[in-house]
Amino acid sequence: MDTALATVNSAPAAALAPADGFGSRLAALPAGRKATLALGLAALVGIALAMSMWSSQGNYKVLYAGLSDKDGGAILAQLSQMNVPYRHADGGAAILVPADKVHDVRLKLASSGLPKGSIAGFELMDNAKFGQTQFQERLTFQRGLEGELTRSISALSAVQAARVHLALPNQNGFFREQQKPSASVLLTLHPGRTLDRAQIAGIVHLVSSSVPEMNPKAVSVLDASGALLSTSGDSAASGSGLDAEQLQYRHQIEANYTKRVLDILEPVLGRDNLRAQVTAEVDFSQTESTSEQYAPNQGEKTQATVRSQQTSESAGGGSATPAGVPGATSNQPPVPATAPINGSAQAMQAAQGGGASGGNSRREATTNYEVDKTVRVTRNATGTVKRLNAAVVLNHKSNTDAKGKTTTTPIPAEEMEKLTALVKETIGFNETRGDSVKLINAPFKIEKPVAEEPLPLWKQPETQDLLRSLAVPGALTLLALIVVFGAIRPALKAATPARPNRQLDAVVDDANALPLPQAPLALEAPVADNRLEQARVLAKENPAALANIVRGWSAKEAA
Numbered sequence: 290m291d292t293a294l295a296t297v298n299s300a301p302a303a304a305l306a307p308a309d310g311f312g313s314r315l316a317a318l319p320a321g322r323k324a325t326l327a328l329g330l331a332a333l334v335g336i337a338l339a340m341s342m343w344s345s346q347g348n349y350k351v352l353y354a355g356l357s358d359k360d361g362g363a364i365l366a367q368l369s370q371m372n373v374p375y376r377h378a379d380g381g382a383a384i385l386v387p388a389d390k391v392h393d394v395r396l397k398l399a400s401s402g403l404p405k406g407s408i409a410g411f412e413l414m415d416n417a418k419f420g421q422t423q424f425q426e427r428l429t430f431q432r433g434l435e436g437e438l439t440r441s442i443s444a445l446s447a448v449q450a451a452r453v454h455l456a457l458p459n460q461n462g463f464f465r466e467q468q469k470p471s472a473s474v475l476l477t478l479h480p481g482r483t484l485d486r487a488q489i490a491g492i493v494h495l496v497s498s499s500v501p502e503m504n505p506k507a508v509s510v511l512d513a514s515g516a517l518l519s520t521s522g523d524s525a526a527s528g529s530g531l532d533a534e535q536l537q538y539r540h541q542i543e544a545n546y547t548k549r550v551l552d553i554l555e556p557v558l559g560r561d562n563l564r565a566q567v568t569a570e571v572d573f574s575q576t577e578s579t580s581e582q583y584a585p586n587q588g589e590k591t592q593a594t595v596r597s598q599q600t601s602e603s604a605g606g607g608s609a610t611p612a613g614v615p616g617a618t619s620n621q622p623p624v625p626a627t628a629p630i631n632g633s634a635q636a637m638q639a640a641q642g643g644g645a646s647g648g649n650s651r652r653e654a655t656t657n658y659e660v661d662k663t664v665r666v667t668r669n670a671t672g673t674v675k676r677l678n679a680a681v682v683l684n685h686k687s688n689t690d691a692k693g694k695t696t697t698t699p700i701p702a703e704e705m706e707k708l709t710a711l712v713k714e715t716i717g718f719n720e721t722r723g724d725s726v727k728l729i730n731a732p733f734k735i736e737k738p739v740a741e742e743p744l745p746l747w748k749q750p751e752t753q754d755l756l757r758s759l760a761v762p763g764a765l766t767l768l769a770l771i772v773v774f775g776a777i778r779p780a781l782k783a784a785t786p787a788r789p790n791r792q793l794d795a796v797v798d799d800a801n802a803l804p805l806p807q808a809p810l811a812l813e814a815p816v817a818d819n820r821l822e823q824a825r826v827l828a829k830e831n832p833a834a835l836a837n838i839v840r841g842w843s844a845k846e847a848a
Contacts, residue, residue, distance in 0.1 A: 329776030360404035447482035
């Protein structure tokens, strides 16, 4: 019995003894459990570092794309000097930097002359080697000039890429006839872009003005499909077809007439109730005629204009004047002439005292008059309209009754005639020229627009971008949870001491464990007693009597 009591009393003391520390329990774990715990902790630290690095990288955007290897290396070296983080994308074809630094980095790289581009210009002359031949010098200059022209042409908004080939013959002063330089330009345009005639002429003028003694007709401009964009004057004149400028002019005329027809009919029929097309035949031939007309003088009183007049006179024979010693006869004044101005030579001679023999006289007069002459040079204007053909399709009239039902009816013939006359007046119909106007009334086939189904939430671009941005942190978080609950938590649970068992294993004479104490039974509430209430009242009214009673009980228990 004493042994049993000693054993029972020693159990609480053992329960209150200090337990082993966490380190000792962790050291007591098996080797496999220790290795699992160490790997789990290392994996958790690595995941935390990856999360911090990914969050510090931020959002990256493209700085430059499609760079050459030379420019890409120079830009990366400059970014390393500027301490700007960068990444590669699309297999190294694009360089990405943080989104908030894109514009600043571009401006700083532009101040450094980067990217230079794969096209080399006159900077090739800066690396000229000592002792190079004249041929190498000419070739380097030609490459630099081609590069500068390529850069200038590529600066146009519609040009994606360009290549310039120059043919510069060797100029020699011993040759009487020198070869002239020529050039070829190959253009790659942006999708959906075109060049008009003025832009093509500007490219030709740019190239011809950059090379001495180059004729603009010696410059050929081609597009990526091999079509010749530039045409010289001779080739355009010799060709039977229309060039791009003439085609554009004809399209403008047709568009102008079509717009007139639509503007005059849409207020009457509605915008969606007609379709119109106008075809124009334009004459681009150039003719020139010259005519000369000679008109006679009109009227008797009209005097002709003298252009030139020539008079010739000659006289001969002896003189009838007496000669000899001067005297009164020789000093007499001459007698006024009595002969007529115009007349025959015999009459003149007779009037002058032609009694002397052997005298002759001659007079000739020539007068030229102006003749009326009219010279007319007529040049026909190019681009005149030879013929117009207009075709208009009108939809049936739609009528809605009181019940809301819509029906279509053809347009009456009288109204069609009025509309035809209206179209003729609009385009300037000329029957002599051969113009034609045709109006047709037919029901339009209206296709109901297919309702586009909304994209599901997981296919929307915003959702996909959000999922891409959350993919990395979500994967890292899931991996961290797997490591914690799969490796770390079981090891820590094994090292945690178990809770103390409240069962009292008191041994009396054998190894049987004592049963656990049962839970106390629920007691019923005491029934109210009147005697207890009377005792309380007595204690309040006569405490001395209550004290004597208690003293008596105590004396009995002591005895």
